[in-house]
Amino acid sequence: MNNLKILLQLTKRSAFVVVLLFFLSLALPMPSSQNVIAGDVLAEEVKEGGGVELPQFEAGQSPVSPQSPEGQPAEGAEAGVAGGEEEEMAPVQYRAFFGMDSRTVVWIVSELHLMFAAFVLGVPIFAVIVEIVGFKGGDIKYDKMAKEFTKLLSAAFATTASLGGLLGFCLFGLYPEFMGHMTNVFAPTMYVYALMFFGEAFTLYAYYYSWEILKGTAARKWFHITLGVLLNLFGTGLMFLTNSWATYMMSPAGIVPATGKVLSLYHAFYNPLWMPVNIHRLIANVCFGGFVVGAYAAVKFLGAKTEEEKAHYDWMGYVGNFIGVGALIPLPFAGYWLGREVYSASPVMGNIMMGGAFSWTFIIQAILIGMLFIGANYYLWLGMGRIRGSERYTKFIKYLVFVIFMCFAVWLTPHNLPLSGEERAMIGEQYHPFSKYFGVMAAKNAVVNLIILSTFFSFLIYRRSNKGEMVPFSEQGRAGKIGIFSVLIFCLLMLVSYAISLNFVELEANIKVFVKPLIRALYIQSFAVCLAVFLTFKNRGKLAQAMLFGVTACIAVLYFWYYGFEVMQKANLVLRYLSVTQVSIVMSCLIMNAVIDIFMFRKAKLVGGIAWGKMPVRSQYALILLCVVIVILMGLMGFIRSGLRMDWHIYGVLQDTSQWAYTPTLAFMGRIVGLIVALFLGLVTFVFWLANLGEKKEKGVLKEGCELAEPHPEH
Amino acid sequence: MANKRKTFLFIWIITAVVCLFLFLKYASPKIFQVLMGKGHPMPTPSTLMMWYMIMGVLAGLVYATTSNQKFVDFLSFLLPDQGPRIKFFLQKIIFVGFPVLVGWFVYTWSIPGAASPVELRIQHPTLPQDFEKLENPFRQADADTQRRCIEEGKILFQTYCRPCHGSKADGNGPFANSFRLRPINFQDPGTIATVVDNYLFWRIKEGGPGLPSESTPWDSGMPSWKDDLKDDDIWKIIMGEYDTAGVMPRQREKLE
Numbered sequence A: 001m002n003n004l005k006i007l008l009q010l011t012k013r014s015a016f017v018v019v020l021l022f023f024l025s026l027a028l029p030m031p032s033s034q035n036v037i038a039g040d041v042l043a044e045e046v047k048e049g050g051g052v053e054l055p056q057f058e059a060g061q062s063p064v065s066p067q068s069p070e071g072q073p074a075e076g077a078e079a080g081v082a083g084g085e086e087e088e089m090a091p092v093q094y095r096a097f098f099g100m101d102s103r104t105v106v107w108i109v110s111e112l113h114l115m116f117a118a119f120v121l122g123v124p125i126f127a128v129i130v131e132i133v134g135f136k137g138g139d140i141k142y143d144k145m146a147k148e149f150t151k152l153l154s155a156a157f158a159t160t161a162s163l164g165g166l167l168g169f170c171l172f173g174l175y176p177e178f179m180g181h182m183t184n185v186f187a188p189t190m191y192v193y194a195l196m197f198f199g200e201a202f203t204l205y206a207y208y209y210s211w212e213i214l215k216g217t218a219a220r221k222w223f224h225i226t227l228g229v230l231l232n233l234f235g236t237g238l239m240f241l242t243n244s245w246a247t248y249m250m251s252p253a254g255i256v257p258a259t260g261k262v263l264s265l266y267h268a269f270y271n272p273l274w275m276p277v278n279i280h281r282l283i284a285n286v287c288f289g290g291f292v293v294g295a296y297a298a299v300k301f302l303g304a305k306t307e308e309e310k311a312h313y314d315w316m317g318y319v320g321n322f323i324g325v326g327a328l329i330p331l332p333f334a335g336y337w338l339g340r341e342v343y344s345a346s347p348v349m350g351n352i353m354m355g356g357a358f359s360w361t362f363i364i365q366a367i368l369i370g371m372l373f374i375g376a377n378y379y380l381w382l383g384m385g386r387i388r389g390s391e392r393y394t395k396f397i398k399y400l401v402f403v404i405f406m407c408f409a410v411w412l413t414p415h416n417l418p419l420s421g422e423e424r425a426m427i428g429e430q431y432h433p434f435s436k437y438f439g440v441m442a443a444k445n446a447v448v449n450l451i452i453l454s455t456f457f458s459f460l461i462y463r464r465s466n467k468g469e470m471v472p473f474s475e476q477g478r479a480g481k482i483g484i485f486s487v488l489i490f491c492l493l494m495l496v497s498y499a500i501s502l503n504f505v506e507l508e509a510n511i512k513v514f515v516k517p518l519i520r521a522l523y524i525q526s527f528a529v530c531l532a533v534f535l536t537f538k539n540r541g542k543l544a545q546a547m548l549f550g551v552t553a554c555i556a557v558l559y560f561w562y563y564g565f566e567v568m569q570k571a572n573l574v575l576r577y578l579s580v581t582q583v584s585i586v587m588s589c590l591i592m593n594a595v596i597d598i599f600m601f602r603k604a605k606l607v608g609g610i611a612w613g614k615m616p617v618r619s620q621y622a623l624i625l626l627c628v629v630i631v632i633l634m635g636l637m638g639f640i641r642s643g644l645r646m647d648w649h650i651y652g653v654l655q656d657t658s659q660w661a662y663t664p665t666l667a668f669m670g671r672i673v674g675l676i677v678a679l680f681l682g683l684v685t686f687v688f689w690l691a692n693l694g695e696k697k698e699k700g701v702l703k704e705g706c707e708l709a710e711p712h713p714e715h
Numbered sequence B: 001m002a003n004k005r006k007t008f009l010f011i012w013i014i015t016a017v018v019c020l021f022l023f024l025k026y027a028s029p030k031i032f033q034v035l036m037g038k039g040h041p042m043p044t045p046s047t048l049m050m051w052y053m054i055m056g057v058l059a060g061l062v063y064a065t066t067s068n069q070k071f072v073d074f075l076s077f078l079l080p081d082q083g084p085r086i087k088f089f090l091q092k093i094i095f096v097g098f099p100v101l102v103g104w105f106v107y108t109w110s111i112p113g114a115a116s117p118v119e120l121r122i123q124h125p126t127l128p129q130d131f132e133k134l135e136n137p138f139r140q141a142d143a144d145t146q147r148r149c150i151e152e153g154k155i156l157f158q159t160y161c162r163p164c165h166g167s168k169a170d171g172n173g174p175f176a177n178s179f180r181l182r183p184i185n186f187q188d189p190g191t192i193a194t195v196v197d198n199y200l201f202w203r204i205k206e207g208g209p210g211l212p213s214e215s216t217p218w219d220s221g222m223p224s225w226k227d228d229l230k231d232d233d234i235w236k237i238i239m240g241e242y243d244t245a246g247v248m249p250r251q252r253e254k255l256e
Helices: A002-027 A033-049 A084-089 A102-137 A140-174 A176-209 A218-250 A265-269 A274-302 A307-328 A331-345 A347-354 A359-386 A394-412 A421-427 A433-438 A441-464 A477-503 A509-537 A541-570 A572-600 A617-643 A666-702 B002-006 B009-035 B046-064 B068-076 B085-110 B143-165 B197-206 B231-245
Strands: A648-650
Touching (some): A102 A218, A102 A274, A140 A176, A140 A666, A176 A648, A218 A274, A218 A617, A274 A331, A307 A359, A331 A441, A359 A394, A359 A441, A441 A541, A441 A572, A509 A541, A617 A666, B009 B068, B009 B085, B046 B068, B143 B231
């Protein structure tokens, strides 16, 4: 009843806001209408001229005098004397948003849209996986949780779409010339986008609302899962489409830069940065979704009234964190690939990013990523407290704290330190050894790999906490042998095939010699993986894991830290191969050790189960912190990716001549990103609250009959 | 007995943080002096010192709160208890020492003093678009021509650049000590090896006066050589400079 009242009040207020907006819209002048028509007329003229040639933009053309909103020249410009009729016919380049800075408006709206979109695209990926796990394992709790994820999703979907619409209107209204260019290049893909959006909406609602209907038989459940997979396909397709527009702005292709004439839509679409951004965003969305869901569970945990509710949301928070960390582990690799491709697309843009105007934003990024890893590990360590039997492994925590914080220290040490004149004089040269050896990419790559290995180790001891002594591998049956052999073949294929391919890279002879150590490292790792399998078969699985960790750390962390410096100085082209080698070696260790662990403890007795809900409150604040950090990180990285274009709408092709064409200061960036984060968290809280309104009522009615059973003790 | 020992977690963490401070303040400058063969210690910069100390304290707090039992042990040190005399003694030291330490920090930060401001440096100013597409005309030449250009470049480097950047391109030229920000050590892998050679062309040609308006104020004593050197000479200097420093320019990568 109370909810009904709230809804009625909301409806009344909404009606009031709508009426107010209507009167405001009548009262406000509509200054741009004539210009829009003028622009349309011009477009018609262009069309009559034939072809899809765009307004002429000279690459490298010096910026024309800054334009004020409404396309009028800035004060003092001579062009202002043009006759009235000609003025009306002039195409509009820029408009202002009620006197506000258009760039900031678009920045805020697009980032909010992106954050909601990341959630809407990331959550279905793991919702479907959780549903499949529940279905195959026959555990209803997974199914319930997957549905709860989807409930949040459907609530956020409408907001994402609304923000997307607002962004579209802002772009077309405030940057008509730029959007004219984009439309001319990408018009066909925009129709596809609209169609896919229908697909996304239909499958999402079908997926959510048919949840209960499609229960009962395996065929029905598989049909429901298929709907979820389709939802993911549509969502990923949508993201890939829009990514092509965004990356085209950074690395334009398929057009004549001087005239903007479209030569190949395919190349404009599949521009150099498209795939790196696709992969990076796909993984980041899962990570983002996982941490946001984790924070949702944490808030629910903190407000839980019963032990059952606490147990449920504790488990949900754990799953959210698990998903977030799982996606966080490959994210630095994807980010590094994207960074390398930015360098490849334009060395200037690369230098601006890592060594220039944006280098300090990467220090902030380093702090945020460090906080994510520390927060996620901290949550796992606290989680061990609710597992009886974890005492056997807590002794490792102090070493993990030491290693992770050491790595974090190296990770955030800048190459260019803020120094006072006195310090410079005392040091006697430009770089202090800390910044010289910790501040470059070779060191960063090394420590991030060590953080990843340490995080993985934390997870291993967490999952072992509940297990008794391992069962000898010889008693694991054929499944164990087949499983380990399959993974061995996968790892060998990954390592050896890459080692062989490195023999054939086209490089000058004096540079190619630097590839040889990489090939040797890959073969050594292959041997270590084989040895690990051999030891596992001889019932020495723990030794095998330790050996593999040791070899991986020696090669991927210590040796490549040193060798990265060597390559940086003499053969930068080899850095690309070095990073892939590093990733392959670390991934092979993670995969093989995970599989060995699974089979070693597959039939082990449980020590005492997991007391879900018995988590200290600070663990839930850690989950909330992780969510806030990932949101800030996404806001920051959005600024960097977009800001790298400096004063170009489309890098090197279409220059931004508006009065806002400057790179904001770090302070201004901090304020806007802070505002975006606050807006997003506020909106998402509101949307989740709305999504739970119905549930409260349902619970009130069904309280007697409904029983929230304990989650599965295995997890 | 074991429990009583655990109540000293607070002290262990303080000890670890103090050790970190002593290492950064006193040990590391000496270690780097020896390792790098310098005639003077290499003091840890204050900004880095602050960051590392914050991380040290944070690491201690994270560790102390990783389980309820540790957290209780950690806090229990501060509570009156029937512990050994040493605990009683250490408690008194902390209760007196902590306010004194805070007071000392407040005092040292607030007393008037003269110090040059700490600056956020940007390593690579933004290369103007006009220079991005330039190619070194001698890089594609045959091996003999390249060798000749490098040798000519080395001579030009020693003539024009050595006074500041040093004969080994290590930033230790005869004039180097006269600059507030010393000339760049080109042997360092984080400097010219990380940029394409047309970046150097821009820096040599335009120098400090040609630095962009973003990220100002710049702190560069680099002169503009465009009125004194021909473009071909600048390209040769770049080749000679890389050769002297023993590093290679960043090469343009093929997009994958």
